[in-house]
Amino acid sequence: MSMNKEREITIAILSVSLITVMAGAIVAPAMASLSQFFSEQSASVIKLVVTLPALIVIPTAMATGRLADRLGRRKLLLIGLILYLFGGLGGAFASSFYVLLCFRAILGLSVGLVMPLSTGLVSDFFHGEEARQMMGWISAANHFGGMAAQVVSGALAVMSWRYSFGVYGIALVSLLFAAFWIPETHKQDQKEQTTHLPLETYCNAAFMLILMVVFYTVPLNISLLVENSGMGSATASGLACALATGAPFLVGIYFQSITKRLGSYAVFTALCVMGMGMFTVGEANNLVMIFAGAFLVGTGEGYLFPHIMNAVRATVPPKDSVRALAVMSSMLYLGQFLSPITIDALDALCFDPTTSQPFMVAWTLCAVAAAVSLGFTVKQKVRR
Numbered sequence: 001m002s003m004n005k006e007r008e009i010t011i012a013i014l015s016v017s018l019i020t021v022m023a024g025a026i027v028a029p030a031m032a033s034l035s036q037f038f039s040e041q042s043a044s045v046i047k048l049v050v051t052l053p054a055l056i057v058i059p060t061a062m063a064t065g066r067l068a069d070r071l072g073r074r075k076l077l078l079i080g081l082i083l084y085l086f087g088g089l090g091g092a093f094a095s096s097f098y099v100l101l102c103f104r105a106i107l108g109l110s111v112g113l114v115m116p117l118s119t120g121l122v123s124d125f126f127h128g129e130e131a132r133q134m135m136g137w138i139s140a141a142n143h144f145g146g147m148a149a150q151v152v153s154g155a156l157a158v159m160s161w162r163y164s165f166g167v168y169g170i171a172l173v174s175l176l177f178a179a180f181w182i183p184e185t186h187k188q189d190q191k192e193q194t195t196h197l198p199l200e201t202y203c204n205a206a207f208m209l210i211l212m213v214v215f216y217t218v219p220l221n222i223s224l225l226v227e228n229s230g231m232g233s234a235t236a237s238g239l240a241c242a243l244a245t246g247a248p249f250l251v252g253i254y255f256q257s258i259t260k261r262l263g264s265y266a267v268f269t270a271l272c273v274m275g276m277g278m279f280t281v282g283e284a285n286n287l288v289m290i291f292a293g294a295f296l297v298g299t300g301e302g303y304l305f306p307h308i309m310n311a312v313r314a315t316v317p318p319k320d321s322v323r324a325l326a327v328m329s330s331m332l333y334l335g336q337f338l339s340p341i342t343i344d345a346l347d348a349l350c351f352d353p354t355t356s357q358p359f360m361v362a363w364t365l366c367a368v369a370a371a372v373s374l375g376f377t378v379k380q381k382v383r384r
Helices: 004-019 024-037 048-071 073-093 097-125 128-161 162-183 199-215 218-228 234-253 255-282 286-316 318-350 358-383
Strands: none
Touching: 004 128, 004 162, 024 048, 024 097, 024 128, 024 162, 024 218, 024 234, 024 318, 048 073, 048 097, 048 199, 048 218, 048 318, 073 097, 073 162, 097 128, 097 286, 097 318, 128 162, 128 199, 128 218, 128 234, 128 255, 128 286, 128 318, 199 218, 199 255, 199 286, 199 318, 199 358, 218 234, 218 255, 218 286, 218 318, 234 286, 255 286, 286 318, 318 358
16 A cells, blocks of 8 residues: 555545544533523433434444445445534534434434445554554544644634534534545455454443543533633633543544553553542632643543553454444433433432532542552562
8 A cells, every 4th residue: 555545545535533432422512502492301311312313323332333344335334424513513504403303313323334444444454553542633634633623613603502513513524535545445245254242342331431421521511610610711611621522632633652651550551530620620719720620630531541442443354343332322322311320329329319420420430440540550560
């Protein structure tokens, strides 16, 4: 493969990665505006605007591997991007809350197709250190796209919540890049597939689920915290969400360097940083603390996300990469969907039921995970 062709494929894959992981949360800065417009709906129901796409992703992603083998990865990717445009932009024209949810379901369907393909294509065109570096760049693109989209969405939501859905139009650029620069890979014979994915794939996918349950506490609650406490407007909420999704952009770029420097303590360090961020947001009484906490949360998640993605990819041969990453994608979005349910349930169980403490719940979970990670690392070193 020539250098120019490799560069084109890299750009195309990264452009698709810009619009995937934070697809549902792009309109998170408009949550307060949506709550006011659809005042007949409870806060938990309004959160479905962000979480419903994640629920629809789960069964779709699980079917993506087989669909890609039959239709071809490029063709299925293009279909997914077209659906993304329709489902994303359609929300701006919704005539009722339930019509809005229908468009969000279509968005989830599209992400379920696009997400496993955007990461699975790495194994088709890159290998070894190149593939690991691509995973870091993909994570950077995932979070940079979320950061930029949420800043713009927050600014547009000040005028109207409908304008915030216009951000999904960026998928048109990804569609053009994919159509012209990504070649078709071979369609795989069903007999070539392995019968079962290895246990490591499912373990890493479970870690991704837990990570998303904790991380999604920020986009789901930051808007309500900032605006209801009088600390700022939807624009400030968008900036806070952008910091949480923008910090991983920097971490993703230097993912390999960070891994080499921190070694076996990298995961423990990332969990500690993420927990510190959750604690800071939970105790915040001004925007500076909100922004600082959101940045720390994003820094920790920014390392853990590509670490898990690369671990999943490395557990299988290239021909099974889409299937393995489809499992990971399903758990990723299941975590996003379960986040408000899990965090709210733990909040009511462990804290004062008259007050909402979602960030304290998230901080506690990070602390427990960090302790487990440290214990596992020390045990491994002792064995060696």
